[in-house]
Amino acid sequence: MQMNSATAPCPPSSCSTSSTFPPPPRFTSVSRNSKSPLPLPRAVCTSQRMYRFAGVPNEAYLSSNTSTNYVVSRYSFGWSETQPILPKQSVNKDLSPLAALVTSKSQNFSTASLVGDEKIGVLLLNLGGPETLEDVQPFLFNLFADPDIIRLPRLFRFLQKPLAQFISVVRAPKSKEGYASIGGGSPLRRITDAQAEELRKSLWEKNLPAKVYVGMRYWHPFTEEAIEQIKRDGITKLVVLPLYPQFSISTSGSSLRLLESIFREDEYLVNMQHTVIPSWYQREGYITAMANLIEKELQNFDSPEQVMIFFSAHGVPLAYVEEAGDPYKAEMEECVDLIMEELEKRKITNAYTLAYQSRVGPVEWLKPYTDETIIKLGQKGVKSLLAVPISFVSEHIETLEEIDVEYKELALKSGIEKWGRVPALGCEATFISDLADAVIESLPYVGAMAVSNLEARQSLVPLGSVEELLATYDSKRSELPPPVTVWEWGWTKSAETWNGRAAMLAVFVLLVLEVTTGEGFLHQWGILPLFQ
Ligand SMILES: C=CC1=C(C)c2cc3[nH]c(cc4nc(cc5[nH]c(cc1n2)c(C)c5CCC(=O)O)C(CCC(=O)O)=C4C)c(C)c3C=C
Numbered sequence: 001m002q003m004n005s006a007t008a009p010c011p012p013s014s015c016s017t018s019s020t021f022p023p024p025p026r027f028t029s030v031s032r033n034s035k036s037p038l039p040l041p042r043a044v045c046t047s048q049r050m051y052r053f054a055g056v057p058n059e060a061y062l063s064s065n066t067s068t069n070y071v072v073s074r075y076s077f078g079w080s081e082t083q084p085i086l087p088k089q090s091v092n093k094d095l096s097p098l099a100a101l102v103t104s105k106s107q108n109f110s111t112a113s114l115v116g117d118e119k120i121g122v123l124l125l126n127l128g129g130p131e132t133l134e135d136v137q138p139f140l141f142n143l144f145a146d147p148d149i150i151r152l153p154r155l156f157r158f159l160q161k162p163l164a165q166f167i168s169v170v171r172a173p174k175s176k177e178g179y180a181s182i183g184g185g186s187p188l189r190r191i192t193d194a195q196a197e198e199l200r201k202s203l204w205e206k207n208l209p210a211k212v213y214v215g216m217r218y219w220h221p222f223t224e225e226a227i228e229q230i231k232r233d234g235i236t237k238l239v240v241l242p243l244y245p246q247f248s249i250s251t252s253g254s255s256l257r258l259l260e261s262i263f264r265e266d267e268y269l270v271n272m273q274h275t276v277i278p279s280w281y282q283r284e285g286y287i288t289a290m291a292n293l294i295e296k297e298l299q300n301f302d303s304p305e306q307v308m309i310f311f312s313a314h315g316v317p318l319a320y321v322e323e324a325g326d327p328y329k330a331e332m333e334e335c336v337d338l339i340m341e342e343l344e345k346r347k348i349t350n351a352y353t354l355a356y357q358s359r360v361g362p363v364e365w366l367k368p369y370t371d372e373t374i375i376k377l378g379q380k381g382v383k384s385l386l387a388v389p390i391s392f393v394s395e396h397i398e399t400l401e402e403i404d405v406e407y408k409e410l411a412l413k414s415g416i417e418k419w420g421r422v423p424a425l426g427c428e429a430t431f432i433s434d435l436a437d438a439v440i441e442s443l444p445y446v447g448a449m450a451v452s453n454l455e456a457r458q459s460l461v462p463l464g465s466v467e468e469l470l471a472t473y474d475s476k477r478s479e480l481p482p483p484v485t486v487w488e489w490g491w492t493k494s495a496e497t498w499n500g501r502a503a504m505l506a507v508f509v510l511l512v513l514e515v516t517t518g519e520g521f522l523h524q525w526g527i528l529p530l531f532q
């Protein structure tokens with residue numbers, strides 16, 4: 001498999017569990033009691049992002065070594081404004097017995113009192129990837145069958161699976177080519193398992209012998225499998241940690257949606273306390289680790305200060321942000337700002353830009369697009385470019401193939417002479433240690449009851465269950481245009497459009513029947529087998 005030379009190594013890992021359990025804490029959000037309308041396990045969510053410090057959310061618990069903290073406030077249409085929150089001087093540390101535990105990283109508290117006899121688990125959520133070329137089509141089916149990837153109008157939900165079948169069959173050849181070029185499968189499982197193992201070790205070193213589980217959304221080990229193991233192990237407190245630094249409906253949101261449905265139906269899980277760390281791009285350790293990688297990679301250029309730092313994030317369809325209130329774009333921009341601020345502190349003041357890659361299908365995705373931006377930079381006379389994958393912490397097809405091969409080729413054709421790429425974080429030590437801190441800091445809030453939705457929204461660090469978190473970013477659960485457009489969608493514009501699209505839907509249904517039954521006019525004409 002082709003690998004970037006500087007890829008942060010992940011030691012080989014068999015799997016992701018430890019054996020015994022004990023204790024410690026520090027932040028993520030805060031706890032108060034209230035009645036919950038649903039028999040769900042309660043979750044504490046960092047639904048306002050905290051900047052510039054490693055954890056420590058509520059004013060009652062602020063005692064980190066950072067002086068100014070910011071949150072991005074949530075509104076019904078996603079997160080928007082950035083506001084300063086109370087400086088640490090205003091914090092009353094005596095408000096809670098937990099306050100003393102929420103201090104700077106260097107302090108080593110006994111956490112036994114918090115953990116007691118509890119069995120602590122950490123569930124890492126990730127996307128998953130096909131391990132062989134045969135896996136590609138069923139993997140794509142799982143992805144496109146996800147209503148957080150393609151959300152059909154209620155009336156047409158029954159078409160979700162046939163549509164997923166159709167799109168996956170059509171797309172599979174192209175995807176297979178990509179996976180074939182990186183060694184015949186995705187490295188995601190291997191890397192995620194290694195990250196889980198390193199996280200487990202780091203937690204142990206920090207005096208928290210927790211078990212760490214991996215739950216993938218679209219391939220093995222599926223989230224359902226991880227949950228079964230969690231039950232078998234008798235975990236009583238679970239920290240849910242999506243391995244995406246920034247939150248998106250299409251990634252962390254989708255996994256949380258799945259968890260919500262699993263939790264809801266299972267008595268054991270209803271009684272198991274949990275907390276969610278919805279995004280963590282703002283954490284000091286993560287920002288430092290990213291800045292370290294960039295600083296190191298810049299040294300490979302003859303004139304490091306001349307290099308354009310090119311942040312490339314996985315895109316999402318624009319409608320996710322503009323119609324469904326996905327905080328992804330806002331979080332991504334904040335993340336880039338924070339990394340650049342960190343670099344500036346190190347006197348690295350290179351020009352930089354952010355663009356979005358990997359769009360699928362003809363609907364509009366977040367802009368600017370990575371390919372178009374590369375061409376423009378070439379035209380503007382940029383000669384050296386350092387690509388920084390920013391939305392994902394493992395090497396995967398979109399770093400190894402799309403960036404390392406396609407975008408590099410495009411850049412060289414566009415007049416860029418020197419190309420470099422920052423490796424994904426993988427098992428980088430500062431990063432893993434910071435994830436461990438995030439887990440530890442969230443422990444005091446595991447199982448904390450949420451205040452009412454209204455209060456939660458108004459408080460500095462709103463609390464909520466998985467359900468409340470989901471309701472915050474995606475309360476309307478509005479229809480989203482399919483990112484892979486088999487036909488043009490849109491039911492509300494006019495009757496004329498409606499009629500036209502109804503006709504297209506009919507065509508689509510015929511296509512679906514064709515693909516699923518293997519019979520029909522396309523087969524008669526000898527067209528469909530071409531796709532297969
Ligand atoms: C933050 C990361 C990601 C976002 C946001 C995201 C959104 C998103 N992705 C697709 C479609 C595909 N994604 C595919 C693979 C894939 N995507 C991510 C990350 C994000 N996706 C990863 C880590 C991977 C797995 C890569 C691997 O190594 O296996 C694929 C399959 C590959 C391909 O055919 O290109 C598709 C398709 C959509 C539609 C979407 C937002 C709606």
Ligand SMILES: [Fe+2]
Nearest residue numbers: 127314358398
């Ligand atoms: Fe993707």
